[in-house]
Amino acid sequence: NAGVTQTPKFQVLKTGQSMTLQCAQDMNHNSMYWYRQDPGMGLRLIYYSASEGTTDKGEVPNGYNVSRLNKREFSLRLESAAPSQTSVYFCASSEGGTPSYGYTFGSGTRLTVV
Amino acid sequence: QQQVKQSPQSLIVQKGGISIINCAYENTAFDYFPWYQQFPGKGPALLIAIRPDVSEKKEGRFTISFNKSAKQFSLHIMDSQPGDSATYFCAASIGMGYQKVTFGTGTKLQVIP
Numbered sequence: 001n002a003g004v005t006q007t008p009k010f011q012v013l014k015t016g017q018s019m020t021l022q023c024a025q026d027m028n029h030n031s032m033y034w035y036r037q038d039p040g041m042g043l044r045l046i047y048y049s050a051s052e053g054t055t056d057k058g059e060v061p062n063g064y065n066v067s068r069l070n071k072r073e074f075s076l077r078l079e080s081a082a083p084s085q086t087s088v089y090f091c092a093s094s095e096g097g098t099p100s101y102g103y104t105f106g107s108g109t110r111l112t113v114v
Numbered sequence: 115q116q117q118v119k120q121s122p123q124s125l126i127v128q129k130g131g132i133s134i135i136n137c138a139y140e141n142t143a144f145d146y147f148p149w150y151q152q153f154p155g156k157g158p159a160l161l162i163a164i165r166p167d168v169s170e171k172k173e174g175r176f177t178i179s180f181n182k183s184a185k186q187f188s189l190h191i192m193d194s195q196p197g198d199s200a201t202y203f204c205a206a207s208i209g210m211g212y213q214k215v216t217f218g219t220g221t222k223l224q225v226i227p
Contacts, residue, residue: 042219090157105157
């Protein structure tokens, strides 16, 4: 099925461990995004990539890094996980220049840092 | 800094009733206002959207009302059904290009039979 695929779906990390969340889209979208979702705080933008080869910080980038590997793939890395990074992480993509289509979101990665 | 304020945080409506969710924004540069619907365990999905040059947009049972002077917009769900039970997010963005979107904090809607 066309859309945004995120892996893994669930992960438990110990404080200080590192990991990479993977995201791939097959809709030929130019722009990709990483959001975190926390209770009572909605969705907050971590990083985004307006187009292949570019990345920019969002609202809450501290403790994260990203890589736009190619047009399809956009990964999020936690170098040294902290309990404050326990959250549900969503990757999204959009056509960019056509806002009427909105974002297409993946199904999320539920991360727990202990 | 919360640029899009959403209320209520949770809402319980009886089947057949009207669900109303309100949002207010501060940045007058916002020119695109989408609503997203999220079911448990899933990512949000675009439900309906409006631009500030219209005051109302209707798609089926879902209607967005927009008040540009008050910087407020709302989602009305007519004839609410149990299948509408989900979390709803309002959002706002500026212009074309990469369409960076600012989300509200969400409203958890429960429609009871």
